[in-house]
């Protein structure tokens with residue numbers, strides 16, 4: 001058909017080896033890009049179970065197994081030292097990484113800040129940031145330009161977090177944080193073979209001699225400064241009511257005391273990083289997919305033109321926009337893998353799980369799994385339209401995780417993403433700028449290897 005609706009877009013993916021890799025190529029590929037470790041079998045079998053030199057490693061895609069790890073027996077599966085070694089210098093004491101009672105207390109303290117009612121009060125601020133950022137885009141009225149999409153998405157989501165959670169304390173610093181985070185993911189944030197092999201921590205990691213510590217030091221310095229400044233404002237009675245003030249004044253409703261300074265700083269950084277990087281990457285991939293499928297782009301634009309994006313209840317009136325965003329996160333989940341370690345013996349899919357076993361839960365695999373999806377590689381937002389969405393297994397689509405550790409910011413992220421997407425669609429048309437497609441790569445989040453460049457045409 002002329003509108004392209006009989007054309008199905010299947011974005012490119014890294015090469016998938018047919019068979020499981022041997023130890024050395026496995027270690028090398030894990031460092032280079034964990035996506036290249038996954039074989040054709042990962043996308044076709046309910047799980048891949050390997051008992052080798054590093055104990056049991058199980059990559060799980062089976063919904064019943066996922067339910068057991070993430071919900072029914074979640075207390076037996078911890079995030080573990082491995083993830084702490086990658087993210088540890090930044091956020092070890094925050095709600096993302098802590099466990100048991102320490103985690104529960106932090107989650108209880110933070111939860112009231114993320115209720116739907118609270119979040120709907122942030123819509124105006126989100127819209128204002130989008131309008132401001134879009135006005136500054138390097139595209140003349142009535143003309144077009146090729147734009148590097150990722151940094152622009154980062155600026156939008158960073159400014160939204162800064163504005164809504166930290167009273168714009170970090171306004172204008174998106175570039176500094178982006179540079180430091182990019183440096184961090186290329187050094188400390190990569191999977192060192194010694195970490196996979198559980199070599200003791202005193203043995204130097206050759207892959208991490210590139211100075212990852214200096215990026216962690218940048219974050220620590222900036223966050224400590226924010227906290228000290230805010231304490232002074234609280235003492236003077238003139239502090240704004242935002243996440244930072246809430247963290248500093250928090251008292252656990254179940255009797256626990258205030259958060260320690262380390263906990264406050266770790267959570268501030270957790271929310272700065274977790275709160276902007278993932279949504280920015282999701283938006284970048286969404287625009288890439290829409291640039292290749294103008295007929296879906298038109299549907300999202302039509303909805304955006306018909307709605308005030310800050311009106312309560314507007315999201316339910318934009319089924320295509322929501323479906324496009326959800327389908328983009330299916331194909332390109334911003335958090336492509338999460339890990340769990342068994343504390344005690346268990347059984348998953350009939351296989352023994354000794355203590356210490358590593359369970360890999362990869363939305364990147366699960367969302368493209370042949371047993372769970374029809375034509376999994378195709379970009380087909382219709383799957384998420386009302387009437388179809390209800391047929392999707394709760395454990396086949398987990399961009400925000402599941403169970404008690406599910407993303408606390410999921411509703412925040414969807415709300416800001418739809419406001420940003422709608423605002424962008426009103427202002428611009430997006431077209432591919434080059435024949436080659438961006439290649440996904442796993443660097444803590446799911447990034448485009450050489451960035452995403454699009455031709456952006458002004459609608460004005």
Ligand code: HEM
Nearest residue numbers: 096274275278279334335338399400401405407408409413
């Ligand atoms: C599209 C955007 C986002 C995606 C795909 C995403 C994904 C995730 C995932 C998969 C987890 C669970 C990790 C695990 O089980 O190991 C998680 C946890 C978390 N996310 Fe998000 N996230 C997004 C946006 C946000 C935003 C906007 C915020 C804050 C404003 C946020 C804050 C957090 C926090 C604090 C946790 C830890 C929760 C806990 O362990 O109790 N995220 N996120």
